[in-house]
Amino acid sequence: MTYLFCNWKMYLTNNEAMALASELATMQIPKTLTAAVFPNTMDFIGVRDALAETSFAVGSQNVAWVPQGAYTGATSAHLFHEAGAAYALVGHSERRHVFGETDEDARKKVEACMDVGIVPVLCIGETKEDLDAGKREYRLKKQLRAALEGLDIPVNSLMIAYEPVWAISAGGASDSCDPDVAQEVHMWLKQELRAYSPAPFSVLYGGSVTPENVVSFTACPAIDGVLVGSASTHTNQMRALLTACA
Ligand code: PEP
Numbered sequence: 001m002t003y004l005f006c007n008w009k010m011y012l013t014n015n016e017a018m019a020l021a022s023e024l025a026t027m028q029i030p031k032t033l034t035a036a037v038f039p040n041t042m043d044f045i046g047v048r049d050a051l052a053e054t055s056f057a058v059g060s061q062n063v064a065w066v067p068q069g070a071y072t073g074a075t076s077a078h079l080f081h082e083a084g085a086a087y088a089l090v091g092h093s094e095r096r097h098v099f100g101e102t103d104e105d106a107r108k109k110v111e112a113c114m115d116v117g118i119v120p121v122l123c124i125g126e127t128k129e130d131l132d133a134g135k136r137e138y139r140l141k142k143q144l145r146a147a148l149e150g151l152d153i154p155v156n157s158l159m160i161a162y163e164p165v166w167a168i169s170a171g172g173a174s175d176s177c178d179p180d181v182a183q184e185v186h187m188w189l190k191q192e193l194r195a196y197s198p199a200p201f202s203v204l205y206g207g208s209v210t211p212e213n214v215v216s217f218t219a220c221p222a223i224d225g226v227l228v229g230s231a232s233t234h235t236n237q238m239r240a241l242l243t244a245c246a
Pocket of ligand 1: 007163167168169170206207208209227228229230231
């Protein structure tokens, strides 16, 4: 099974998100593919409804860990679960580096998702500074340990996305990771993840994936799928991604 997860971030207006969802509802998802879109919270319910008769799952881009209460501006894993989210991104690099979320926040969010039955997609990745300082493994180990140590992780209840921060496009052109390097990192990660559960984890690659390069990642044996940002917000690129992943 290959995963195509689509992080729409805050790229689209409500009208644009709904138009894209209506287009997606007409597209064929290959049988070997699990596809999910992660719309902005504003658009979650509308997109969920537009995709209700399709095989696209819907996920949240973030969650708050407390279930309900006096938490202005927050939307909890509990509320997203009630609204039909199957997955949630946790610890996305923009949450960590723009909004200052910590490894400890990521852990609370992972736990909150697992408590309600949402599959958290724990996003980890080194910065350019980490990379230049030879600290990629150090950073990834630290993020994994903080989020997962001591957790009881049933089979298929948690996924990992390896997203090197320097490879994420932020809308403009950016360098994706060399697929051979990504394959090596994924192999190393899968070894590391054995410390947290004997059952295998699905590990996605994210960072400047496009219809043109997606197969170079999905063809790597240790890469279980891709998390796509910018390219997943364009109808023609989504159609091409789905075709390429078939
Ligand atoms: C992301 O931010 O999760 C991502 C992968 O973005 P992009 O594909 O635009 O690099």
